[in-house]
Amino acid sequence: MDLRIFTEPQQGATYDTLLTVAKATEDLGFNAFFRSDHYLRMGSVDGLPGPTDAWITLAGLARETKRIRLGTLMTAATFRLPGVLAIQVAQVDQMSGGRVELGIGAGWFEEEHTAYGIPFPQEKFARLEEQLAIVTGLWATEPGKTFDFHGTHYDLTDSPALPKPAQRKVPVLIGGHGATRTPRLAGQYADEFNMPFASVEDSERQFGRVRAAAEKAGRKGDDLVYSNALVVCVGKDDQEVARRAAVIGREVDELKANGLAGTPAEVVDKIGRYAEAGSQRIYLQLLDLSDLDHLELISTQVQTQLS
Secondary structure (H helix, E strand, C coil): CCEEECCHHHCCCCCCHHHHHHHHHHHCCEEEEECCCCCCCCCCCCCCCCCCHHHHHHHHHHHHCCCCCCEEEEECCCCCCCHHHHHHHHHHHHHHCCCCEEEEEECCCCCHHHCCCCCCCHHHHHHHHHHHHHHHHCCCCCCCCCCEECCCCCHHHHHHCCCCCCCCCCEEECCCCCHHHHHHHHHHCCCCCEEECCCHHHHHHHHHHHHHHHHHHHCCCCHHHEEEEEEEECCCCHHHHHHHHCCCCCCCCHHHHHCCEEHHHHHHHHHHHHHCCCEEEEEEECCCCCCHHHHHHHHHHHHHHHH
16 A cells, blocks of 8 residues: 655645655655645635645655655646646656656635636536646657647647656546546546545445446556545544644544544554555545654554555
8 A cells, every 4th residue: 555645735834844744755755745736725724824836836846855756636627727737747747857746626616716816617527628638638749749639628739749747657646526527537537546535435436437437448447546535643542643633623533434543553454444445545634734743653653564
């Protein structure tokens, strides 16, 4: 089981905080550091000092880290034009030496669009589908050739399709709970399918839909990596679990039911249940970015039992 660290900076984090967590992620042996792509805090937190941009953050981290992979869960297709996004991701991939992954979704949080003057279109899923075709098409175009796309929402003519990423193929992540359109898009475009904040049973069911969609698209179900994103709250004992839950404003019982919470042994056991359902990778949603002891505990007491 591959464990990755997943942060939510819109809840309140500076770039320096993210850099500290990313370096700890690397030093403690985790495989990757991912972040959300949001511009507005959620819930009762103040969100201070304000949002940081996902791809600007990852560009900085690309130069400050050496080993860990870097990516988004998930970039909102509403935030960026597809040609611009293809350039940004390719450049950050070059800056990292080929360690970038693109998680992309349709966009859903209307309030952050309103707050920052970003259009929030009705046909979000259709736009996402065209974005996937364009971004992957630009990267796949041979050097010296041009790329054209004429869709309902985007139109590209004689694009030089540059720059190219450092990797031969930047992994594309698609995720979600939708029973029909999401598996179809994942089956066609994704290198990884991510099931966010879902039970073992719902994950297994959705993984099956994606496998079927991949086979319908002419691929093998095993061509994709299957993963989950889950909030994490680990403590060496019940008292420490309760303390960490209180800091992030959550109840222990709720976290145990809907996330990965408890002692290392409890968390390892639950991760095993996700593995039995087909999950190969877990994104640990770390909500208290100041608690590096939490990261160290997960590394030494959870990750070591799974490697």
